[in-house]
Each structure stands twice: as structure tokens, then as C-alpha cells.
Amino acid sequence: MSQSRPPVINYEGSDYQQSFWEQGNRLYEDQVEAVALRRLLPTAGRLLLEIGAGAGRNTPRYAGFERVVLLDYSLTQLLQAAQRLGRTSRYTYVAADAYRLPFVDGLFDAATMIRTLHHMADPLLSLRQTRRVLQPGGTFILEYANKQNVKAILRYLLRRQSWSPFSPEAVEFAELNFDFHPRAVRDWLAQAGFGLERSLTVSHFRVGLLKRIVPLRLLVGMDALAQLTGDWWQLSPSVFTRSRAAGETPQAAAEAFFCCPMCRHAPLTEQPEALACSGCGRVWAMREGIYDFRNPI
């Protein structure tokens, strides 16, 4: 595997969960995402991978799964998640790069990536990695930020915005923050080996004035209805998709789990507070109960 990789955004030490969600007046956005997840998630499952789990805001919503692996590049986000969710055998915390997942092929029966693809400079690479670690037929729930939303279209038509919301290329509105075109995401999903089953458009009423004057329950109910048009057109700022892992790819052996993210060797050898790779000699630390696959010791 190549040593180079796309840049990764830094959430180390960030208070994203508090500042963006808890103090940021985003109850509406959080609740409409919960509605979309309820609609798309399988009701039960064995092992789910949450990519870009952050502080675990969505993790309790995966209650139908026996076990959840929370993966994030930021150790401090995972520490916050562990504090919120607890250190039970139900949760495994893994600090790693979505471009280099440290799991054997065909391990998970489901994966989610919510509010994370929009940080990917190479979205196709992260989707290919996700597909690799899913069993054939596994479920993948992906949320992405949609450049072709009503606000961007109006701004473009009124000449307040230079980039076209209709063209397929990504728009990087801040460093390592991208909005994508639905057509581009659909193409990447197909190229990565996914069959798209359903799209829900989400957060149609993400407008400060509406959030102030319309009661929360009503606004969430209106969005829940509008979400159902997602297979026909996508004009909302956020889109949730459910895809299925296509093709006859390997399924992990019962005891297999981690592999070396650099050389893909498995199994790794357990050492005190570390996992060692006998393939390339790298050793990966365990820090504060979190497997750390970002840089070898």
C-alpha cells in the first residue's frame, strides 16, 4: 500500500459536540437525522462500524446492533465518546484513518458515515475502504453535504455565488470541508462497489428564521415528510443514502478482526497495551483503552 495519503482534518481537542450541537441551536438538525437513520437502519445486526464517530452523538441510535466499533481520527473525540457511552464490551474505540481502515476484509455487516464524507479530499478512496471491510450484502448508510441545495441555487441565480450548484465537481467552502453533487456521490458509490437502494433528503428547513418561529415538532414533522422525496430529487443541504455492498467479496473468518493498516497483515499479535504486526514489524499502541492505528510506536 502507498505511504502517501490524503490530508485529514484535525478535530484533536475540539469541543465540536458541545459548541456545534449542544450550544449551537441544532436540535432540529439532530432530530431530523434521527428520523432518517430510523428509516434507513436495519432493525437488528451483529457488528456495525461507525466511521467518523466523533463524540458518539449518533451511536445510541444503533441500538439494534450487538456491537459497535467507533472509529475516528481524533483521540480526544473518542475519549469524549467513551465518557458519554461508557466502556462496555458493546463498544470498541478505534483511532484510525478512514483512508486506511485497520480491519480485515468482509468484517462488518453494516457501516455508517455521517457528517464525515464532507471532510474527505478523496471521497472515493474512503468509500472503497468502507466497501472492503463490509461483508457482501452489508448495509452502508452514508450522509453527505449536498452542493445542489435550494440556498446555493438561489445564491447562484442571484449572482451572489460564483460556483455552479449544478456541476459535478466538489466545492471546498473551507479547508477540508466539501459539498458534493448527488450525481458525483452516486458515481463514487457505484465505483466503490455499492448498490444504492434509497436516498432521503434531510434538513430542508435549516433556516434560522424558520427554526425560531416554527415549533420544533412541526418543523421536524415537515422535514420527515419532505425526506420521502429523496429518491426523486435532492435539493436539501444534507442527503442520507442506504446502499448495499455488491459482488461476491470475501467474508471475514470468525476470529479475524484487526489487520495492519499499512501492510494489511492479519492477525496482529497482542502485546501489553499494543498490537504488533509480524508482517511489517510495526507496533500499534493502545492509549487510554483506545486502539491507536494512526501512527506506529
Ligand SMILES: C[S@@+](CC[C@H](N)C(=O)[O-])C[C@H]1O[C@@H](n2cnc3c(N)ncnc32)[C@H](O)[C@@H]1O
Ligand atoms: C463533523 S464530525 C461528525 C461526527 C459525528 N459523525 C456526528 O455526526 O456527530 C466529523 C468527524 O470525522 C472525523 N474524521 C474526519 N476525517 C477523518 C478521517 N480521514 N478518518 C477518520 N475520521 C475522520 C473527525 O475527526 C470528526 O470527529
